[in-house]
Amino acid sequence: MQKYQFQIHLGGIIDLLSHHLYSGPQVFIRELMQNGVDAIQGRKLIDEEHQGRLDIQVVKATGNQQPSLVFEDNGIGLTEEEVHRFLATIGESSKRADLAKQRNDFIGQFGIGLLSCFMIADEILMITKSARQGDHPAVEWRGKSDGTYEVRLLETHVSPGTRVYLRASQGMENYFDIEQVGKLVHHFGNLLPIPIDLSEGDRRKQINDRRPPWEGVYYSSDEERRSYLEYGRELFDQQFIDYIPLRTETGGITGVAYVLSQATRPKMKSRHRVHLKGMLLSDQVENLLPDWAVFVRCVVNAEQLRPVASREGFYENEELEATRTVLGETLRNYLKGLADQAPQRLQEIINLHHMAICSLASEDKECFRVFGDFIYFETTLGRLTLGECRQRNGILRYVSTVDEFRQIAQIAASQGLCILNAGYVYNQELLSMLKQVDPDVQVDKLDAASLTNHLEDLTLDEREGAFLLLRTADLTLHPYRVASDIKKFEPASLPTIYTSNEQANFARQTRLTKDIVDDTWGGILNSFENEFTNSQYAGLCFNLKNPLIKRLTKVEETSVLKQAIEMLYVQALLMGHHPLSDKEMALLNQGLLGMIESVVEKKEDPNNEV
Amino acid sequence: MSSDYRQQLEEMYDSVVGEYSDRAVAVLEEVVRMADVHQDVEWSFYAREALVQSATYSGHGDKALVAFSWILAQIDKNPEYEDEFEMDHLLWVYKWIADSLLGFSHISKAQILAIVEDMDRRYRKQGLSLRAVENIRYKVACEFAEEENVQKHFSRWETLPKDGSQDCLACETNFVVNHYLFREKNLEQALLIARPLLEGEQSCHSVPGRTQSNLMLALLKAGRMDEADQMQRKSEGYASHNGDRIHSAGKHLQFLALTDQLSRALRIFEKMVAFAITSREERNRHMFFRGARLLFMKLMDQGHRTVKLRLATDFPVACDEQNQYPVPELVDWFTHEAERVAHLFDARNETVSYGEELIEDLALLKESYPLST
Numbered sequence: 001m002q003k004y005q006f007q008i009h010l011g012g013i014i015d016l017l018s019h020h021l022y023s024g025p026q027v028f029i030r031e032l033m034q035n036g037v038d039a040i041q042g043r044k045l046i047d048e049e050h051q052g053r054l055d056i057q058v059v060k061a062t063g064n065q066q067p068s069l070v071f072e073d074n075g076i077g078l079t080e081e082e083v084h085r086f087l088a089t090i091g092e093s094s095k096r097a098d099l100a101k102q103r104n105d106f107i108g109q110f111g112i113g114l115l116s117c118f119m120i121a122d123e124i125l126m127i128t129k130s131a132r133q134g135d136h137p138a139v140e141w142r143g144k145s146d147g148t149y150e151v152r153l154l155e156t157h158v159s160p161g162t163r164v165y166l167r168a169s170q171g172m173e174n175y176f177d178i179e180q181v182g183k184l185v186h187h188f189g190n191l192l193p194i195p196i197d198l199s200e201g202d203r204r205k206q207i208n209d210r211r212p213p214w215e216g217v218y219y220s221s222d223e224e225r226r227s228y229l230e231y232g233r234e235l236f237d238q239q240f241i242d243y244i245p246l247r248t249e250t251g252g253i254t255g256v257a258y259v260l261s262q263a264t265r266p267k268m269k270s271r272h273r274v275h276l277k278g279m280l281l282s283d284q285v286e287n288l289l290p291d292w293a294v295f296v297r298c299v300v301n302a303e304q305l306r307p308v309a310s311r312e313g314f315y316e317n318e319e320l321e322a323t324r325t326v327l328g329e330t331l332r333n334y335l336k337g338l339a340d341q342a343p344q345r346l347q348e349i350i351n352l353h354h355m356a357i358c359s360l361a362s363e364d365k366e367c368f369r370v371f372g373d374f375i376y377f378e379t380t381l382g383r384l385t386l387g388e389c390r391q392r393n394g395i396l397r398y399v400s401t402v403d404e405f406r407q408i409a410q411i412a413a414s415q416g417l418c419i420l421n422a423g424y425v426y427n428q429e430l431l432s433m434l435k436q437v438d439p440d441v442q443v444d445k446l447d448a449a450s451l452t453n454h455l456e457d458l459t460l461d462e463r464e465g466a467f468l469l470l471r472t473a474d475l476t477l478h479p480y481r482v483a484s485d486i487k488k489f490e491p492a493s494l495p496t497i498y499t500s501n502e503q504a505n506f507a508r509q510t511r512l513t514k515d516i517v518d519d520t521w522g523g524i525l526n527s528f529e530n531e532f533t534n535s536q537y538a539g540l541c542f543n544l545k546n547p548l549i550k551r552l553t554k555v556e557e558t559s560v561l562k563q564a565i566e567m568l569y570v571q572a573l574l575m576g577h578h579p580l581s582d583k584e585m586a587l588l589n590q591g592l593l594g595m596i597e598s599v600v601e602k603k604e605d606p607n608n609e610v
Numbered sequence: 611m612s613s614d615y616r617q618q619l620e621e622m623y624d625s626v627v628g629e630y631s632d633r634a635v636a637v638l639e640e641v642v643r644m645a646d647v648h649q650d651v652e653w654s655f656y657a658r659e660a661l662v663q664s665a666t667y668s669g670h671g672d673k674a675l676v677a678f679s680w681i682l683a684q685i686d687k688n689p690e691y692e693d694e695f696e697m698d699h700l701l702w703v704y705k706w707i708a709d710s711l712l713g714f715s716h717i718s719k720a721q722i723l724a725i726v727e728d729m730d731r732r733y734r735k736q737g738l739s740l741r742a743v744e745n746i747r748y749k750v751a752c753e754f755a756e757e758e759n760v761q762k763h764f765s766r767w768e769t770l771p772k773d774g775s776q777d778c779l780a781c782e783t784n785f786v787v788n789h790y791l792f793r794e795k796n797l798e799q800a801l802l803i804a805r806p807l808l809e810g811e812q813s814c815h816s817v818p819g820r821t822q823s824n825l826m827l828a829l830l831k832a833g834r835m836d837e838a839d840q841m842q843r844k845s846e847g848y849a850s851h852n853g854d855r856i857h858s859a860g861k862h863l864q865f866l867a868l869t870d871q872l873s874r875a876l877r878i879f880e881k882m883v884a885f886a887i888t889s890r891e892e893r894n895r896h897m898f899f900r901g902a903r904l905l906f907m908k909l910m911d912q913g914h915r916t917v918k919l920r921l922a923t924d925f926p927v928a929c930d931e932q933n934q935y936p937v938p939e940l941v942d943w944f945t946h947e948a949e950r951v952a953h954l955f956d957a958r959n960e961t962v963s964y965g966e967e968l969i970e971d972l973a974l975l976k977e978s979y980p981l982s983t
Contacts, residue, residue, distance in 0.1 A: 401640070513677075516687070517682070
């Protein structure tokens with residue numbers, strides 16, 4: 001039986017590479033540089049003293065000739081046999097993992113890298129001379145994007161290394177413009193340890209002549225700081241407030257993390273600029289640091305991490321995980337160091353990146369111990385750091401929702417009570433962490449509704465006096481599912497306090513929604529109200545210390561009492577930021593009109609003037 | 611009112627959006643209230659939309675439903691909102707809401723059918739495929755044990771086009787798995803269809819955790835203990851994680867009770883019971899109580915009179931100072947609750963299946979399902 005082989009359609013592979021593997025055609029520059037770097041590495045293995053060099057020439061368009069590029073390295077070069085081999089290995093498998101494996105092999109990588117040039121050129125001409133076999137003649141390889149290639153041996157003398165000639169295909173001229181090439185070479189290769197020269201006619205310059213700050217030697221810490229921050233500003237085009245040098249064994253990382261000068265929000269992702277052995281992988285790497293570390297932006301070089309097939313990110317493997325842990329450790333140590341040496345800068349960072357710091361401290365005991373006291377909370381006495389709260393109070397009291405906090409804030413403040421609002425993300429975790437770190441601290445949860453229980457009770461006589469008011473209030477407020485109570489509390493200027501809990505709020509929301517939905521939904525919400533929420537009452541607590549309430553206890557006419565109670569109820573809702581139902585809105589309107597009328601009546605009747 | 615309320619809204623919203631917990635729900639409810647007070651329609655929508663998602667994913671279907679019905683009503687009253695609001699997304703969410711109605715025994719069949727009609731009408735108006743609606747009709751037929759309709763809606767569902775308004779791919783696969791598991795009683799076929807889920811090709815928020823929790827019990831009943839054990843271990847993390855998982859957690863309690871792994875069952879019970887007790891999602895809570903009932907019955911069968919539990923204080927059964935709970939009282943309480951709710955559902959559905967399940971559970975308890983290890 002005859003065996004056939006699938007014909008690999010090279011055009012298809014190139015399309016796959018350019019549209020699915022790489023982020024765009026610009027990576028051909030990186031691929032060529034990578035080939036050059038690898039080749040120089042190879043040559044160093046046989047000649048330790050060898051000085052590597054990459055040379056890129058741009059040739060402008062002339063007449064009907066498209067612009068072209070010559071890319072030259074003085075690396076190991078290829079023999080004829082190797083030239084035949086590099087293309088053969090491509091397309092051996094369609095699996096991405098295998099593609100990545102081929103990339104770890106010099107010849108395989110060379111072919112894949114070279115192919116990427118078809119994204120911008122229709123033809124590739126390569127002249128290469130192997131340094132390994134001195135008597136082997138130079139090889140000329142000419143490949144076309146349809147997958148055909150020619151090879152011939154040259155008789156002329158050529159020095160070892162590889163030269164790649166590319167002519168722009170239609171529409172790709174931009175990638176052959178010297179400015180553009182210069183930018184791309186710098187973008188990808190500015191950390192490469194091998195000098196890269198770019199030239200066009202007589203113009204020539206070295207692209208990567210500046211070394212990163214972590215390779216520098218400094219005579220003073222001021223100089224170091226200046227150098228680091230300046231590098232960061234130029235690289236990212238933004239200001240940073242501090243820098244943290246990074247160096248790890250795992251993953252072989254060197255680099256720097258810059259502390260952002262703009263406030264960060266939770267769940268933001270910081271994007272880092274990551275190089276692999278000097279070559280830029282991507283400036284959008286997200287998985288380099290632990291999730292909480294959103295407040296820094298890094299530029300690093302990694303020696304050991306494994307890139308994905310596109311070379312634009314890392315494999316999420318154990319090594320990366322370990323690297324992340326070590327880098328997280330470095331950032332932690334930095335923050336802890338600040339607590340000792342520059343507490344003010346730590347406070348500044350915490351102010352800017354509060355959420356990130358909370359997230360870290362809520363899951364890391366040691367960190368909590370070091371800078372837990374710097375974290376601030378909203379309290380009834382204003383915004384205070386946890387440290388300040390602890391100094392002020394033997395017992396830390398908190399409420400667990402924002403709504404409850406608002407209910408009690410005014411009363412608590414007027415009594416000088418410090419109550420923490422733990423309704424925001426991480427707050428409760430932080431408080432329970434506080435308990436773990438310092439078991440002697442007493443942390444109590446307060447229930448807003450029960451707060452009124454702790455307020456001062458009435459005397460028996462006062463109770464008798466207030467009876468009619470309360471009785472009328474119960475009758476008046478029953479349709480609104482509100483129960484009434486009366487106590488004595490500060491501030492005396494506050495006539496009532498409206499308290500409700502999660503269920504009562506939900507019951508209220510269900511009733512409000514029922515007012516606006518159609519019959520189909522109305523029936524369903526009605527069933528819900530009957531099933532779950534009918535027994536849920538909110539509370540309206542009158543304050544007998546308030547002069548108006550005191551006067552109301554003397555009023556005997558229930559219609560007047562009713563109107564006053566309705567107004568007080570609506571006012572309490574508004575103060576508590578509760579939206580009004582149509583019925584409650586009507587109460588407000590009637591009450592206001594009634595008041596205006598009675599004022600006008602008094603004006604019209606001179607005998608009645610007070 | 612102050613002009614910075616919006617900043618406050620945004621801060622609160624940002625601090626919890628994408629989080630599925632009681633706290634996130636509480637904060638979003640507060641954002642809704644504040645937006646309503648300021649008559650800030652944009653935020654009233656925005657916050658409710660987040661609330662629907664957060665509430666659904668943390669086991670508060672009741673709250674999702676109220677917020678959702680508000681959004682629908684506002685759009686009906688002000689058709690101009692339709693352009694501003696992502697109608698496709700809203701309708702996408704509709705299936706969660708419609709599905710959740712089945713789980714409340716006090717919602718009648720007529721009410722549910724009216725909602726499905728409403729959903730149908732809105733999907734047509736928006737020009738969407740009725741695949742998602744047919745999916746709900748299927749579930750309604752299952753709940754009310756209308757076997758003919760079950761088949762009819764399943765066949766129809768299969769032929770309706772996918773246009774993005776249907777469930778995600780993983781959920782759809784899970785749906786077919788369930789059909790073969792619970793309707794066709796064809797475990798082999800179900801396992802075959804479940805392969806992309808079990809091999810990790812398809813997944814989402816609740817799949818394959820939910821699939822595995824179903825398959826483990828079917829495998830157990832088929833006597834395929836090793837596979838059942840594997841399924842259980844793989845999905846335990848899913849089932850003991852959040853308030854929206856109490857249904858699956860109940861199945862794990864059942865499985866672990868039947869296979870005599872009581873200490874592992876108690877750990878899940880401790881972790882999840884607070885969610886179950888406070889949940890208003892009746893059918894999901896019922897599944898948890900069913901599992902808890904078997905767990906404590908098994909404990910009692912083995913002669914345990916008390917059990918130590920670390921629980922929140924507002925648990926309906928009292929304990930002594932050493933956190934010792936009397937097992938017979940636990941059995942009584944969970945039996946009573948399970949029977950009460952089973953009765954409510956059977957009364958609404960005009961079925962007997964909820965009651966029969968409880969009897970079948972007792973029969974299972976008499977069997978022995980030893981694990982090989």
